[in-house]
Amino acid sequence: MAIDHQRPGFDPLAVDTRQLRAPGAFGAIAGEAFDTSPGPLALRALGRGLDPVFDRLGAPTGEEDRLLDAEEANALYGIDGAVAFDRPIRKRHAIERNAIKRREIIRRDIADRADVNGATRLAFSFAGALADPLNVAISFLPAAWIARGGIAARGAT
Secondary structure, three states: OOOOOOOOOOOHHHOOHHHHOHHHHHHHHHHHHHHOOHHHHHHHHHHHHOHHHHHHHOOOOOHHHOEEOHHHHHHHHOEOOOEOOOOOEEHHHHHHHHHHHHHHHHHHHHHHHOOOOHHHHHHHHHHHHHOOHHHHHHHHHHHHHHHHHHHHHHHHO
């Protein structure tokens, strides 16, 4: 998905042409891999999941905790074809979804225009995924279960 440079509010300085070289592409591709890893995803989900708990405890609320209806959220934080809200959402979560999608769009644009081949993209993505310790730990689970099953099968014969 390329950035629509004609879209109102587009910041032409957001994508510096220096980012199109390998180091910038590394940052874009590895950053996207990290942002979509289990650790950051779980932390964001945990934050959203704790809202009802804080509400019941009577935690102080501010402007960021205000509930926006879907129409207002779309007007303020929606991105055509990328971020849409179909139900009420807290303002801070709408801001977060908008920011995550904007980073994704910019990173994808940098990665698409960068002069790197598929193997290099895979290596950059792998490096970004390794930055999440939860992702690394989860990757060993299938191997542990397979090994455990093999050991159990050998013991049964």
